[in-house]
Amino acid sequence: MAGATMRAEMGQQPAVLRELIARGAPRLGPHSGVVIVARGSSDHAAIYGRYLLELATGRPVALAAPSLFTRYGARTEASGWLVVGVSQSGATPEIVEVVERLRATGGRAVAITNDPDSPLAAASEVVLALGAGEERAVPATKTLTAQFAAFAVLAATLGPVPFTPDDLARVPDAVAAVLAQPADAWPEADELLVAARGFLFAAALESALKVREAALLNADGYSTADLLHGPIAAIHAGAPALLLDWPGPTARDVAQVRDALRERGADVRVHAAAPDLPEALAPIPAVVFGQQLAYTLALARGLDPDAPRGLSKVTKT
């Protein structure tokens, strides 16, 4: 049945998250800064993680530019820094190389990976295993939410975070609640804009990519702050737009973009992302809402979400 694999893997998310959160992470000492090394979908987890790790450590968080190391021979010195490598397979050579190089200069490496025997894990002092099992559908789902949750677990061991252990323990149920509600959608759409601000920004990027991968729509994710600085110019009447919203400090940013999009005649829907969780954890169920949408749109377009055209699983990180 079309989409059966993706559906099944999505359904495993509450159990995967419950185990991952229960395992926790070892305490790590203070650091002068944090650098996250990721690529592709893992990059969206990294963008989520940078918010949490900066709040927890009180130090700026950098996202590595892998080509600096692998193409331009950079000798960035990361002595005293925490280096977080993110790769589902743990086998993406570029990610492993950057982590190895930064660790060689004195950085302390943590791996977030689904394979605790992978080269990335071997290159790291601490391994946060996703425990998500094999993923066979082309659109990554359970490994992605597990990466997001791993960042929340890691941040909580590093310093103050805007959620409690009890909040974190409620995430799997929030994900199950999203899975229980099919996302109705724009079955006629051939493009989609997804926007959010702050913590939910990473979920907007990931939701857009998921829709692109599974339903082959021209979908783009934006920060609501950037959208008003140019990209909104190309929005036309009837354009489908999804806003991820949470009733907190970013709500007025989302409302402003909602109004600006509606003025242009866009077909705007606002998704209230897990208002019962702290905003810092809402991105995890929001990503699952994006998966639901991608899955529904793919079927509505007569596509098999498990294996959309021409995408090889080999290149996934």
Add this chain to the structure above:
Amino acid sequence: MAGATMRAEMGQQPAVLRELIARGAPRLGPHSGVVIVARGSSDHAAIYGRYLLELATGRPVALAAPSLFTRYGARTEASGWLVVGVSQSGATPEIVEVVERLRATGGRAVAITNDPDSPLAAASEVVLALGAGEERAVPATKTLTAQFAAFAVLAATLGPVPFTPDDLARVPDAVAAVLAQPADAWPEADELLVAARGFLFAAALESALKVREAALLNADGYSTADLLHGPIAAIHAGAPALLLDWPGPTARDVAQVRDALRERGADVRVHAAAPDLPEALAPIPAVVFGQQLAYTLALARGLDPDAPRGLSKVTKT
């Protein structure tokens, strides 16, 4: 005449760049790390700058997430760090606030701005003025290339960079050469993909935004490395794609994506970006090529590139 203002401002770029490069920047001491604060188009200059500043300082470079400070009350400590604020007007409240907060913790602030009397300049110890004069067309051109060049000038004062002072002095002529050659394009396109890797990645993002702003196309910029990890799935036969290429360590990445796009039937054009300059400086003329393309596409679509639909100049940074 439609586009006369944008055209005139584009034409001023060689002179603006010549002056900016001649002025140079003061020498600054060593730093524990670098954080860049930017938004919108300035963010693309920041992405270019992060490569150069990381090579020059040998320390990781972070791009600030402004909402962490302005929405979530982050108290990131930047003692000993270099803080680079980028804003054309120097008046974007969010950028000024983040720079002030980081400086208050001990960071040393440099402003890259077109207005040396702006709040951003007042909040900074060192000001790199763009000297670009007033910009009236909605798509920012001369202020953008000046921001890119300011990062090159700044990097050269901070440490080793992959270009010489003579190379830098040749940039204005390279820009003039691009301006002398109209970009022929896809006059029928209603979407565009622009991709590149490494130094040219920022030019791909900026070119896509310029096309979106001036010609109202659904244009997206990508890293060639990320494109293969998912977004390529949505590419269909006939889809217009522009690759920015330079004959160096990233050429094989670009060639791989070129072949993958052609296999999917995309209408791929490869732009050789300033092969006579070092790769690290090629993004500046490449951005100008993107401007030419945006301008040409706008006119071909019967639009006035000076004032595309509904974009307010007020929100520009």
